[in-house]
Amino acid sequence: MSEVEKVYPAGLATNIQKPIADPGIEPHRVRLTDKSEKAAKGAEQQIAVMFGISIIGAIIAIWGFVAFPIADLADTRNNTLWMGIGMGLSLLGIGFGAVHWAKTLMPDHEVSEARHQARSNDESRAKAIEIIKTADAESGFTRRKLIRRSLYGALAFFPIPALVIFGDLGPQVGDTLKHTIWKKGVRLVRDSAEGGTAIKASEVTIGSVFHVVPENLKDIEDHGEKLNQKAKAAVLLVRVEPSDLKEDPAKASWSYDGIVAYSKICTHVGCPVALYEQQTHHLLCPCHQSTFDLADHCRVIFGPASRPLPQLAIEVDAEGYLVAQGDFTEPVGPSFWDIRQS
Amino acid sequence: MRRRPWAIGFVIFLGLVLSGGGYAAATNVVQAEVSSADQVAEGRKLFLANCASCHGSNGEGAIGGPSLIGVGAASVDFQVGTGRMPGQASGPQLYKKPVQFTEEQISAMAAYVASLAPGPAIPDAEYLKTTGDDIDMTHGSELFRINCAMCHNAVGAGGALTQGKFAPALGGVTEKHIYEAMVTGPQNMPVFNDANLTPEDKRDIIAYLKYVEEADSVGGYELASIGPVAEGLFVWIFGLGFIIAITVWLGAKAN
Amino acid sequence: MSTNTEQKPTTFIGGAANYLDERLSLGGVLKNFGRKVFPDHWSFMLGEVAMYSFVVLLISGTFLTFFYQPSMASVHYEGSYAPLKGAEMSIAYASSLDISFDIRGGLLMRQVHHWAALLFVAAAGLHMLRVFFTGAFRKPRELNWLVGFFLFLAAMGGGFTGYSLPDDLLSGNGLRIIDGMLKAIPFIGPSISSGLFGGEFPGDEIVARLYSLHIMIIPALIIVLLAVHLMMVIIHKHTHYSGPGKTDENVVGFPLMPVYVAKAGGFFFLVFGVLMAIAATFTINPIWNYGPYDPSPVSAGTQPDWYIGWLDGALRLAPSRMDVELLGVVLPFGVLLPLVISLAFLAVVAAYPFIEKWVTGDDREHHVLDRPRNAPTRTGIGAAGVVFYAVLWAGASTDLIATNFQMNLNQVLTSMQILLIIGPVIAFWVTKRACIALQRKDREIALHGRETGRVVRLPHGEYIEVHEQVDKYELWKLVDFKDYQPTLARPNAQGKITLGSKIRAALSSFYFEDRIAPVSKAEYELAHADHSPAPSVEKPKRKPRELVGKK
Structure with a gap:
């Protein structure tokens, strides 16, 4: 059937014209292996060699496993390398062999197979419609409205429990996002797995940066809960020349002699913002490049963040250690819809 | 937020001055190494010849260079020992360059700067x-x-x-x-x-x-250890590239 | 039923075949499918690369499940890697380290699994591009495009859930970004985050949850979608490129048995072999370098795997200070905008076949593929999409671009923001013009043959360059494509021109106003009427909108 004979519902924007005749499938090009028995024999041998290499590869892989029982990292390296090379060879040997076989020795005459339109023919369609109608009549699906509608209702309701049952995937959010474990008088301690030591104001020299967590973090027993709290409470402690600070008078008491503490959690999507440039006082987030001016209450000066990093008000206790004046006065980390509501 | 180049230079200059001053005020200054007077004198000569135009003839700082009073021997040893100093054209940051002085000369300059005021010593x-x-x-x-x-x-x-x-x-x-x-x-x-x-x-x-x-890298060649970006480029360029080469061979007719 | 046992099998294989056929009617299946024809072209193998990578993922992944433990309970590491000995970490991370260092073949399987994942999504993406640029998504394959689209999404999901399982510092920060994005969703965001993490970030549930998604739900989804995808290929039969003897009513190629079984079967081993060779020699995701997850530290160069890169790039390229407060509700557009733009981009990709169908109104089945140049507007749109995606993708590496090419990070980011907007426009225009130029060249060659570079002097003194006429097979490749004309807005039954019809007419002229028609028989005969190579059909003058061949 040519295109002209076939009846298509004409497309709006199509303009069928087939001016030059289709010459039909190109004649078959004879291969070397078709012409010469010797070439065919050669190809057969090449294929066998490839399969042979595959066997050798498998043996190398087994040797790699046996020869390098793990004692140190060099053994891990060696058995990864040799098992990988061996298995790679083994696989590539089979692959190249099979494809070479297909290309050189199997027939390469292109053949044509007729297609049929996806649409069923009219007879089948008529039959299908008839079946549906019979089924409808026999079941009374259309006729018996009460059954049909109550079935729809049932089908609409039955999946709801399947959704509700997931209700306990996580607890109610509550105000967890708005508070951290910082409290008045909690010491700032060095971030460390062993539970870090407290920091004296005198230890924080100009240009220094300390990565800080609250001292009460180590009192949390549950590992998951500890991570949750650390994820909100991590703080960066820096001392700058007091004259460099552009402090809001209302927050002037939040710093101590040029020492300022800011939440390390980016207000964009929460990466730890920790790249501190001591000369420019810029803080850069390595994930999405939000940049904050630490000397100016961590105002956003570049990148996709919106809110400044929250500042932790600090003071010095009787022993000279840095302590918090209280929790952050605003939520740390990424913005969410009710972040401004208390 | 755009800054002009001179502004960056100025900020860096200011920062260097302030941080240098900061060391002097800091509480945990390491005592300067005890150095011979000869070494200090030699260091001063080198300093005047090579550094004073920017850092001032007594290391007090000048236009183009911060004060070196209190930066300590460690600072000189790092900056000169990695070739960052003497600095070249101004830019966002000093680059590592071929070192221009011998070990003895660097030690002498370090000793001289350390003699100006206490600062971090060579470890x-x-x-x-x-x-x-x-x-x-x-x-x-x-x-x-x-x-x-x-x-x-x-x-x-x-x-x-x-x-x-x-x-x-x-x-x-x-x-x-x-x-x-x-x-x-x-x-x-x-x-x-x-x-x-x-x-x-x-x-x-x-x-x-x-x-x-x-x-030794256990997993094989490390692709510069810069993480998933290098891995992604590798798989597109070499992984997929090599496999496409195979598909072309596979689809081509044999001779 | 004894009618089927007329032939008595005599060999073992014959016996086995008889046994199976009597129970499963395999004979009929083989009769129908054994000689099915598949067209041969390298670009038709890309989907296979993806499928085979997926098989490699299943095989290597099964190995990994035997040793991996999806628990976030904390332990002290006691394995072989010295710089982490005694460190506190999750069992998930410790077991991933054990797979890497203390189980023979474990690191190889981890690496082959991860490389296969990257290749899986890359090959699927390239396959989608091939389908797009050749118009293989046209009727009757629109639904299969959609299935493929969801396969691509599932592949991305599979990749992301797997990336997070080792619970190392890199993937933990990746999860944290996801957490931040979820929280930005108005009203339900914080609850979704709580539901996913089982409370606050990071909690101690997420790894186990991702694990069940990664090894059960997502692979099952991929298998089902893949089955539907392949079934549709069988129903539609594969498309073929335009060429002599290839029409919309046939499929020209090689029979499944034996040629395609050998080629496609062999190709599986080749893909697997290449992956294995890469895994043996190139490190991927050295989790021991990143350390255990801890919410406080982060490493420079924190990036996702490549297929999530474009989303990370979208986040980076958002403008500053975009939180908007409306009646006490904060809308963080710095996150929402990239999210919405990414989803819109995906929606356009998914809907493209339906959009093009609506514009062209073409209701015919298409089994002969377009050469990209013969659909200049579509190719231009595709190029614009590729550039848009590529800029977002490159946006995820701004820091690495800055350090490796000694550029200014801020300037790199700003340039990317500009490029994201003007890049696709330029790409569209350049590509479309290039396609039209190539079509013109095809016309030239069809009408006047190829330039041979041989200049001869005719008896009357004229110098001409000898043109070599193309043979009929090559000619056919140059002229076999369909011509479309822009539609006009037509009034409907009520005599009104609806807005929809106006939009459609506008889009139609956007698609087809600039076009080159295939060489018609009349033109061809005119050009070859006398054998003088002098052009009898004059070259089209560069008049805007009025190109040669328009009737």
Whole structure:
């Protein structure tokens, strides 16, 4: 059937014209292996060699496993390398062999197979419609409205429990996002797995940066809960020349002699913002490049963040250690819809 | 937020002056090494010939260079010993260059600058060793992740900072220079004084870095250790590239 | 039923075949499918690369499940890697380290699994591009395009859930970004985050949850979608490129048995072999470098795997200070905008076949593929999409671009923001013009043959360059494509021109106003009427909108 004979519902924007005749499938090009028995024999041998290499590869892989029982990292390296090379060879040997076989020795005459339109023919369609109608009549699906509608209702309701049952995937959010474990008088301690030591104001020299967590973090027993709290409470402690600070008078008491503490959690999507440039006082987030001016209450000066990093008000206790004046006065980390509501 | 180049230069200059002054005021200044008067005199000569035009004839700082009073021997040894000083054209940051002075000359200049005011000294060899029973590499790697990896990458491959500045890669940097960088905070790097990271902490960090640098890569060639970006490019260019070459061979007719 | 046992099998294989056929009617299946024809072209193998990578993922992944433990309870590491000895970490991370260092072949399987994942999504993406640029998504394959689209999404999901399982510092920060994005969703965001993490970020549930998604739900989804995808290929039969003897009513190629079984079967081993060779020699995701997850540290160069890169790039390229407060509700557009733009981009990709169908109104089945140049507007749109995606993708590496090419990070980011907007426009225009130029060249060659570079002097003194006429097979490749004309807005039954019809007419002229028609028989005969190579059909003058061949 040519295109002209076939009846298509004409497309709006199509303009069928087939001016030059289709010459039909190109004649078959004879291969070397078709012409010469010797070439065919050669190809057969090449294929066998490839399969042979595959066997050798498998043996190398087994040797790699046996020869390098793990004692140190060099053994891990060696058995990864040799098992990988061996298995790679083994696989590539089979692959190249099979494809070479297909290309050189199997027939390469292109053949044509007729297609049929996806649409069923009219007879089948008529039959299908008839079946549906019979089924409808026999079941009374259309006729018996009460059954049909109550079935729809049932089908609409039955999946709801399947959704509700997931209700306990996580607890109610509550105000967890708005508070951290910082409290008045909690010491700032060095971030460390062993539970870090407290920091004296005198230890924080100009240009220094300390990565800080609250001292009460180590009192949390549950590992998951500890991570949750650390994820909100991590703080960066820096001392700058007091004259460099552009402090809001209302927050002037939040710093101590040029020492300022800011939440390390980016207000964009929460990466730890920790790249501190001591000369420019810029803080850069390595994930999405939000940049904050630490000397100016961590105002956003570049990148996709919106809110400044929250500042932790600090003071010095009787022993000279840095302590918090209280929790952050605003939520740390990424913005969410009710972040401004208390 | 755009800054003009001169503004950046000015900010850097200001920062250097202030941080230099900061050392003098800091509480935990390491006592300058005891040096012979000859060495100091030699250092002063070199200083006047090579450094004074920017840093002032008594290291008090001038246009183009910060004060060196109180920066200590470690700072000189790092800046000159890695070729960053004498600095070339102004830019966002000083680059590592071929070193222009001999060890003796650098020591002499360091001794001279150390004689101006107390500052961080060149570290003792005991904190520069990378093997030994007292070294806790696990501790070092943890401290490195907490304090350094955000700029220098988890294995010291380096990273970007703002406005053309960068944290350099740490491979090939000597133990002494890494130590000196931590204790002096060159350019925009923060200072990690001995109250923050003790000399033992610094030693553990250096030991970890050297382990990473020298250990054989277990998984094969490392693609510069810069993470998923290099891996993604590799799979597109070489992985998929090689497989497409195979598909072309597979689809081509045999002779 | 004893009618089927007329032939008595005599060999073992014969016996086995008889046994199976009597129970499963395999004979009929083989009769129908054994000689099915598949066209041969390298670009038709890309989907296979993806499928085979997926098989490699199943095989290597099964190995990994035997050793991996999806628990976030904390332990102290006691394995071989010295810089982490004694460190506190999750069991998930410790077991991933054990797979890497203390189980023979474990690191190889981890690496082959991860490389296969990257290749899986890359090959699927390239396959989608092939389908797009050749118009293979046209009727009757629109639904299969959709299935393929969801396969691509499922592949991305599979990749992301797997990336997070080792619970290392890199993937933990990746999860944290997801957490931040979820929280930005108005009203329900914080609850979704709580539901996913089982409370606050990071909690101690997420790894186990991702694990069940990663090894059960997502692979099952991929298998089902893949089955539907392949079934549709069988129903539609594969498309073929335009060429002599290839029409919309046939499929020209090689029979499944034996040629395609050998080629496609062999190709599986080749893909697997290449992946294995890469895994043996190139490190991927050295989790021991990143350390255990801890919410406080981060490493420079924190990036997702490549297929999530474009989303990360979208986040980076958002403008500053975009939180908007409306009646006490904060809308963080710095996150929402990239999210909405990414989803819109995906929606356009999914809907493209339906959009093009609506514009062209073409209701015919298409089994002969377009050469990209013969659909200049579509190719231009595709190029614009590729550039848009590529800029977002490159946006995820701004820091690495800055350090490796010694550029200014801020300037790199700003340039990317500009490029994201003007890049696709330029790409569209350049590509479309290039396609039209190539079509013109095709016309030239069809009408006047190829330039041979041989200049001869005719008896009357004229110098001409000898043109070599193309043979009929090559000619056919140059002229076999369909011509479309822009539609006009037509009034409907009520005599009104609806807005929809106006939009459609506008889009139609956007698609087809600039076009080159295939060489018609009349033109061809005119050009070859006398054998003088002098052009009898004059070259089209560069008049805007009025190109040669328009009737």
